[in-house]
Amino acid sequence: MFVLRYCVCVSVSLLAVLSWNTGLTAQTVSSLEGESEAEKLSLDSELSQPRVTEIRQMQESSVPSQNPKNTSTADKQGKNSPPDMLSQSASPSTLEESEQFSETVLEKLPPNNLNPNGNPLLRPTRPEDVETNINQPLTLNEVIALALQNNRQIEESRIAVDEVKARLVEERAALYPTLDIDSRLNREFIERQTAEFATGQDTVAKSREATGIFSVALRYDIYTGGERDGRIMRTEREIRDRQLELERIAEQVRFEATDNYYLLQNADAQVAITQADVENASQTLRDAQLLERAGLGTRFDVLTAEGDLAAANEQLTRAIADQQTARRRLAETLSLGQHVQLVAADEITESGVWDLSLEETIVQAYKKRSELEQQLVQREIGEQDRRIAIAGVIPRLDFLANYGFDDDFDDSLGALENYRFETRLTWRLFDGGKAFAGARAAERRIDQANIRFADLRNEIRFEVEEAYFSLVANRENIGSTRQNVETREEALRLARLRFQAGVGTQTDVINAQRDLSQARGNFLQAIIQYNQSLNALQRSVSNFPDNRLFEIR
Numbered sequence: 001m002f003v004l005r006y007c008v009c010v011s012v013s014l015l016a017v018l019s020w021n022t023g024l025t026a027q028t029v030s031s032l033e034g035e036s037e038a039e040k041l042s043l044d045s046e047l048s049q050p051r052v053t054e055i056r057q058m059q060e061s062s063v064p065s066q067n068p069k070n071t072s073t074a075d076k077q078g079k080n081s082p083p084d085m086l087s088q089s090a091s092p093s094t095l096e097e098s099e100q101f102s103e104t105v106l107e108k109l110p111p112n113n114l115n116p117n118g119n120p121l122l123r124p125t126r127p128e129d130v131e132t133n134i135n136q137p138l139t140l141n142e143v144i145a146l147a148l149q150n151n152r153q154i155e156e157s158r159i160a161v162d163e164v165k166a167r168l169v170e171e172r173a174a175l176y177p178t179l180d181i182d183s184r185l186n187r188e189f190i191e192r193q194t195a196e197f198a199t200g201q202d203t204v205a206k207s208r209e210a211t212g213i214f215s216v217a218l219r220y221d222i223y224t225g226g227e228r229d230g231r232i233m234r235t236e237r238e239i240r241d242r243q244l245e246l247e248r249i250a251e252q253v254r255f256e257a258t259d260n261y262y263l264l265q266n267a268d269a270q271v272a273i274t275q276a277d278v279e280n281a282s283q284t285l286r287d288a289q290l291l292e293r294a295g296l297g298t299r300f301d302v303l304t305a306e307g308d309l310a311a312a313n314e315q316l317t318r319a320i321a322d323q324q325t326a327r328r329r330l331a332e333t334l335s336l337g338q339h340v341q342l343v344a345a346d347e348i349t350e351s352g353v354w355d356l357s358l359e360e361t362i363v364q365a366y367k368k369r370s371e372l373e374q375q376l377v378q379r380e381i382g383e384q385d386r387r388i389a390i391a392g393v394i395p396r397l398d399f400l401a402n403y404g405f406d407d408d409f410d411d412s413l414g415a416l417e418n419y420r421f422e423t424r425l426t427w428r429l430f431d432g433g434k435a436f437a438g439a440r441a442a443e444r445r446i447d448q449a450n451i452r453f454a455d456l457r458n459e460i461r462f463e464v465e466e467a468y469f470s471l472v473a474n475r476e477n478i479g480s481t482r483q484n485v486e487t488r489e490e491a492l493r494l495a496r497l498r499f500q501a502g503v504g505t506q507t508d509v510i511n512a513q514r515d516l517s518q519a520r521g522n523f524l525q526a527i528i529q530y531n532q533s534l535n536a537l538q539r540s541v542s543n544f545p546d547n548r549l550f551e552i553r
Contacts, residue, residue: 137345140261143334147257150335154253157246164242168235174228177220182404184213215404225394226387234384241377244370247542251370253333255539260330262531264344267319267326269524273517274316280492280513281309287500287509301506308510348524350478351531358468365464365541366457375453382446389438395427460540467536474530481523488516 138146148154187210221228285305291297330342356364366372400422407416492512498504 136340137343139345140258140351143257143261143330143342144254146334146336147253148250151249151253151333152335153249154246157242157249161239161242161246164235164239168232168239171228171231171235174221174224174231177218180217180219182213182215182217186211186213210408212407213404215402218401220399221396222399223395223397225391225396227391230384230387230391234381234388237377237380237384241374241381244374244377247370248374251539251542255535257330257333258535259532260326260333261344261346262528262535264323264326264330264342265346265348266524266528267323268344269348269528270319270521271316271323273520273524274312274319276520277312277513277517278309278316280516281305281312283496284499284506284509284513285309287496288506291500291502296502297506304506304510308513348527350527352534354468354471354534354537358465361468361537361541362461362464365460368542369456369460369540370542371456372453372460375449375456378449378452379446382442382449385445386439386442389435389442392431392435392438393428395425398424398426400424463540464537467533467540471530471533471537474526474533477526478523478530481519481526484519485516485523488512488519492516 285302285308288297288301288305292299292302327342331340334342336342354361400420402420402422403418405417492509492515495504495508495512499506499509
């Protein structure tokens with residue numbers, strides 16, 4: 001036993017001397033190749049990729065929402081809000097606040113080199129036209145503002161609302177009488193050739209006529225059987241339907257932009273985690289090389305460490321590729337210019353809390369979802385279609401007033417004036433069943449709207465429950481995964497000390513590194529999935545906490 005202790009002490013002393021003299025400068029070809037690959041795929045320093053130290057900062061800044069000493073920004077903002085309001089930093093409650101919110105945020109954005117070209121038919125033809133040379137960090141608020149400003153579907157939906165409003169003016173024109181004026185001035189030259197048999201000569205008779213005709217006609221449909229009012233009310237409900245569709249698209253765009261931002265944060269976190277794995281694998285390789293030189297390790301341990309480092313570099317390469325893809329996906333959602341590449345500027349932290357119970361959330365979703373009101377509007381449109389169809393076999397009453405005069409300027413007589421007032425009643429007694437067939441078709445569309453309403457109600461409840469359960473699970477996982485990260489960090493530190501002292505194995509270090517990497521990933525995944533669940537819950541409720549639906553004008 002004494003000899004064993006003596007050997008261990010000598011080995012530790014020799015290892016310390018080697019570490020001091022070499023300064024831990026030993027590197028291998030594998031580590032150099034891995035670093036060169038990472039440098040090829042990494043972006044400029046302006047991109048500000050998260051490093052290992054930032055993961056620790058995120059761990060310290062991400063605290064449980066139940067801790068009263070460390071509350072998030074959303075919690076502080078929600079102190080003066082009603083108890084059923086969502087504490088969050090980004091979502092405005094009404095349309096007017098949403099527009100002001102977007103304009104305020106957009107004023108703080110850099111010059112509009114982020115926005116796309118004004119020509120929607122632009123098609124770049126040169127590689128330099130699509131080169132990404134603008135690396136722009138954006139916060140979540142700025143991402144939402146740009147999405148609401150640039151999204152093509154929102155712009156198209158706004159145009160559709162304006163188009164139906166123009167048709168409403170056209171339909172309302174039937175409420176007023178029509179006034180037609182007809183004015184004509186004629187000048188005729190007539191020549192008539194006749195033959196006289198007695199003299200055998202031809203004679204030509206010439207005449208000129210100048211006439212003026214003027215008439216004014218006033219017509220008004222007194223009663224149209226409900227068709228006129230039905231068309232007006234139908235167009236008004238169509239406007240509401242388009243506005244609700246615009247609201248649905250705006251909410252979906254907000255949801256997709258937020259979700260893609262969280263995906264980008266997740267990709268950044270994965271890059272940071274894999275970078276930490278590369279650093280840990282490099283440290284393990286250096287330790288294995290030093291132990292081999294000290295005679296306490298084997299060549300097999302060195303080769304194993306080199307393989308682990310190569311695998312870590314491979315994971316880093318894939319993580320950087322996924323990060324690039326996430327950036328392009330977010331840029332596509334925001335419809336940005338061809339030269340822009342986005343970077344997530346916000347730290348990975350909990351974005352808010354949800355204070356409503358599951359039952360209250362479901363009721364709020366039933367009240368606020370535009371999709372449900374759209375089906376109610378479709379019912380009203382079907383009722384007006386039925387009214388319009390039945391009007392085809394209902395009597396109609398028209399009124400017509402006409403004034404006109406006709407004057408021949410070449411005679412000595414005065415103008416011929418005429419007045420006419422007419423009230424006409426028309427009634428189509430038989431149309432082959434067209435009116436009643438149209439009414440039945442409208443009733444079937446009403447039944448379809450009823451069925452879609454019931455289906456959407458069930459889908460909305462499922463969306464709310466799915467997002468709510470996921471939110472609760474991820475909120476609980478944040479605390480447990482945070483504790484697991486601290487435990488794994490301490491386990492790795494002890495495993496490395498044991499390995500350096502010669503009383504542990506390299507397998508213990510490798511397993512500890514793998515456990516720590518997985519724990520870090522689980523911790524960040526819990527936060528990101530919590531934010532995604534909160535975003536999905538906001539989308540499933542829609543327009544929370546305001547108690548009315550809004551429209552984007």
